[in-house]
Amino acid sequence: MKHPNIVLFLAEDLDFEGLNCYNPETTGYTGLIRARNPFASSTQKPTGRLLTPAIDSMAGDGVMFTNYYCTSPICTPARYTVMTGRFPERSPEHGELFGNGPSTVWFNSPVCPGETLIPKALKTAGYQTAIFGKWHNYPLPVRNELNRLYHAFPEEASWEDPEVKKRVHEGYQYAVDYLKNNDYGWDTVDRIYYENPEPYLPVSISSHNIDWVIEGADDYIRSRTGQTDPFFAYIAVSIPHSRYSGKRFREANPLSSPAGLLDRPPHVLPPRHQIRERILTAGMAESACEGLWLDEAVKAIRNAIDAIGATEDTCFIFTTDHPTAGKGSCHLGRIPLIMFWPHHLEGGGTLSHLLSETDLAPTILELAGCNVPPDMRLDGHSFAGLLQPHISSWTPRSNVLMENVNSRAVIQDGYKYIANRLPGRNALESELCGRTGWLAEQIGGHDGIWWNLDLLFPAYFDEDQLYNIEMDPMEQHNLASDPKNRAILHSMQMTLSQELKKLPHPFREFS
Numbered sequence: 375m376k377h378p379n380i381v382l383f384l385a386e387d388l389d390f391e392g393l394n395c396y397n398p399e400t401t402g403y404t405g406l407i408r409a410r411n412p413f414a415s416s417t418q419k420p421t422g423r424l425l426t427p428a429i430d431s432m433a434g435d436g437v438m439f440t441n442y443y444c445t446s447p448i449c450t451p452a453r454y455t456v457m458t459g460r461f462p463e464r465s466p467e468h469g470e471l472f473g474n475g476p477s478t479v480w481f482n483s484p485v486c487p488g489e490t491l492i493p494k495a496l497k498t499a500g501y502q503t504a505i506f507g508k509w510h511n512y513p514l515p516v517r518n519e520l521n522r523l524y525h526a527f528p529e530e531a532s533w534e535d536p537e538v539k540k541r542v543h544e545g546y547q548y549a550v551d552y553l554k555n556n557d558y559g560w561d562t563v564d565r566i567y568y569e570n571p572e573p574y575l576p577v578s579i580s581s582h583n584i585d586w587v588i589e590g591a592d593d594y595i596r597s598r599t600g601q602t603d604p605f606f607a608y609i610a611v612s613i614p615h616s617r618y619s620g621k622r623f624r625e626a627n628p629l630s631s632p633a634g635l636l637d638r639p640p641h642v643l644p645p646r647h648q649i650r651e652r653i654l655t656a657g658m659a660e661s662a663c664e665g666l667w668l669d670e671a672v673k674a675i676r677n678a679i680d681a682i683g684a685t686e687d688t689c690f691i692f693t694t695d696h697p698t699a700g701k702g703s704c705h706l707g708r709i710p711l712i713m714f715w716p717h718h719l720e721g722g723g724t725l726s727h728l729l730s731e732t733d734l735a736p737t738i739l740e741l742a743g744c745n746v747p748p749d750m751r752l753d754g755h756s757f758a759g760l761l762q763p764h765i766s767s768w769t770p771r772s773n774v775l776m777e778n779v780n781s782r783a784v785i786q787d788g789y790k791y792i793a794n795r796l797p798g799r800n801a802l803e804s805e806l807c808g809r810t811g812w813l814a815e816q817i818g819g820h821d822g823i824w825w826n827l828d829l830l831f832p833a834y835f836d837e838d839q840l841y842n843i844e845m846d847p848m849e850q851h852n853l854a855s856d857p858k859n860r861a862i863l864h865s866m867q868m869t870l871s872q873e874l875k876k877l878p879h880p881f882r883e884f885s
Contacts, residue, residue, distance in 0.1 A: 377499060377743050378715065379688040381675060382492075384456065385668060385710075386449070386508065387695035387701065392614055392665060393420040395433040396440070400709050400847055402699045403617060406830060409848035413829035414509050418617075423658050424665040428673035429692060429712065435721040436690075436714030437761060442695040442729045443707045443785060446778045449570075452695040452731065453610075457491040459512070459735030459752040460552045461777060463879050467470040467514060468543070477879040479777045487556040490750040494559030496606050499744035502598075504562035506591040507584075507610035509553060510569055516552055520545055520568050524575060524632075535633050538576055546633040565590035565724050567612055574632060582622065582655040584611040588671045589640035595678040604687075612705040613664055613670060615621075616698050620660025623667060639713040643670045689715040689741055693734070699842040702824045704776045704783035704792045704806035705831050705849050715741075719761050728785065730774045733757050740766065753876075775873045782881055784870040790849065792839040793867035795882040809811055840866065849885070 389402030398404040404421045406414035440872040448536030458464070462483035471482060485491055493503035512520065523545030531538050549568045553560050565587045574580040591609045598605055627640035628646060637644075646663075653662045674691060679688050692712040700706035711729075713719055731753025739746055740758040759768025761799065773786035783792040792869075828834040833852035839853040840863050855858045867884070874885040 376687065377683055378718070378741065379598075379604050379679075379691045380496070380501075380606045380738055380742055381679070381688060382456075382606070382608045382738070383672060383675060383690070383692045384453075384507075384608070385616045385692075385694040386612050387609075387696065388614060389617075389696040389697045389699055390708070392618065392668075394426050395430045395712075396819055397814060400440075401706050402697060404846050406699060409846075409850050411830060411848065411850060413826060418755075421617075422662065424657070424662050425656060425658065426655060426665050428669045428676065431694065431714045432672070432676070432714045434688065435714055435716070437703070437719050437721070437725060439711040439713075439727075439729060440708070440724050441726045442709060442711040443731065443774045443776065444709050445776055446479050446729045447696040447701045447703065447705075447707055447766060447776075448479075448481065448778065449695055450481045451479050451778070453511055453557070454483040454485055455731045456693075456695065456874045457485055457735060458659065459492075459750065460488060461732065461753050461775070461877055463777060463877055464753070468879060470547075472879060474804070475695055475879065476881060478779055479655070481510075481778060482514075483880055484513045484517075485558070486513050487558070491559065491749050492625075492738055492763040493606055493608070494540075494557070495739055495747050495750060496742060496744055497559050497561075497709065498747065499742060500603055500743075501560055501742070502561050502601075502603050503608075504564070504594050504605065505553065505560050505590075505608045505610075506565045506594070507587040507608075508567040508612050509549075509572070509610070512549070512552065512568055512770075516548075517568070520549060524568075527575040529575065529577060533570045533574075533576050533578050538879040539634060542579065542632075542634050544637070549632070559875055560610040560648075562594060564594070564634075565631075570615055571632065572632065573762065574617045578627060578635055579632060581626040582612050582615070582885065583626065583628065583630045583640075584667065584671050585628060585643045586631045586636065588674050589642045592642045592674055592678045592746050595675065596681060598684070599682045606742075609675060611668065613668055614698070618664040620663055624660070642674050647775070675852050681710060686716045686718075689713065689718070692846070694723045695808055699830065700827075702779065703827050703831065703834070704778050704781040704877070705834075707776055707783075707785075710767075713761070727756055727757070727760060728771045730754055730771065730775055733771075737761075754861040773869055773873065775870075782870060782874060782884070784866060784873060785843070786866060786869055788844040789862060789866060790839075790841045791870060792841075792881070793870060794835065794837055794839065795885065809833060813827075817831050838863065838867075 390396035391398035391402040391404040391452040466486045629636045635701040736756040740756040759766040801879040840847045873882040
């Protein structure tokens with residue numbers, strides 16, 4: 375079989391409610407409202423109608439997955455898994471920070487030089503590789519240098535200041551060169567965000583600008599006309615990053631970029647005012663503009679693939695890093711995944727098989743006809759056999775593991791068990807947690823807790839949490855203390871222990 379092109383399009387913090395083709399009530403804030411969570415009901419609104427025709431079409435003609443779990447609902451660790459097929463705690467930075475002791479999974483899971491990841495593996499099969507957009511996985515010394523270059527200005531700093539321009543240009547080039555020159559496997563590195571755009575200074579370059587990212591990817595794909603080597607394009611946009619926001623879309627600067635203010639707006643996507651007019655004419659809420667913006671980005675990439683005559687030779691994968699609701703915890707965790715490859719994947723299917731984010735990398739490699747390098751140390755297993763049973767076999771998963779901050783969770787047989795083990799107040803893990811709520815709970819008060827997790831999930835601080843996720847998919851009712859569930863609780867704890875013993879860092883009594 376000819377090696378297919380692979381396009382991996384990654385949205386950010388996207389729940390089911392962000393796409394028409396998914397049921398918004400089965401997870402996310404809309405699900406929490408339907409489950410009558412008091413905080414969600416009083417502070418949020420259910421997602422209304424959206425306009426995402428390109429993504430809906432791809433789901434209808436391709437394969438849509440409804441039971442695909444992220445490994446860790448935070449950007450950096452989730453993206454580590456996407457690129458490597460490994461759990462975040464396998465990042466070498468965890469070894470540097472924690473040695474052989476317990477580790478905290480937070481924004482400390484970079485992809486380090488020397489690790490084997492998707493582009494590096496695909497190059498062994500003759501692929502050309504390219505990255506566009508957000509790379510939130512730089513090692514700590516690199517992050518520190520980028521923070522110094524981008525964040526050292528006062529908020530009132532102007533782009534017209536020559537020193538500001540110099541530092542921003544240095545920062546952007548440093549970010550690009552680091553990925554090019556450190557054995558990650560990227561042939562083309564372009565339109566890079568090293569983190570979310572909001573902290574960038576000066577403020578004139580702190581807007582989301584997916585048009586700029588898509589322009590670079592569009593140029594690259596169209597340049598492939600007539601070339602015979604297969605390509606892998608990783609396109610990581612920075613929206614929605616929380617729920618869709620009409621205000622954020624309306625105020626976004628089309629000239630903003632981490633490379634500095636642009637001379638002209640990119641022209642690959644429709645102008646912002648046209649997107650807004652379509653949404654308002656359709657009678658939709660202004661927040662739906664970002665959904666259509668994302669949809670137009672997917673449409674532009676598909677159009678570029680069509681333009682070079684590569685539609686049937688390209689496997690297009692659309693997904694996200696993690697959901698918005700439950701971010702920073704082991705709660706919820708299901709995310710969209712859509713795969714489209716005409717005449718190779720049977721279209722119109724919706725699959726509810728239990729899958730993990732660790733499974734994506736090995737699946738991509740198998741679909742690409744690429745052997746897994748011996749040093750890749752995958753934690754997941756390819757589900758290519760689920761998609762192409764006539765070509766390879768597939769063994770269903772019995773469970774899925776999640777790890778986030780100081781919690782670990784396992785999903786199995788319609789239940790989820792979360793083990794929440796707070797570190798001591800002066801423990802290294804506490805110091806590295808940031809404002810996650812674990813340390814805040816010991817100090818007292820709600821103010822230190824990220825994303826209102828304690829208000830969205832009533833048992834957030836309970837040591838042992840058991841949920842029947844078929845009856846209670848929004849995890850509002852902890853069953854762990856009910857004697858009738860003692861056998862299920864014990865079985866789930868045994869499964870968690872078995873899975874955690876496969877990983878390098880111990881987790882309390884489980885390993």
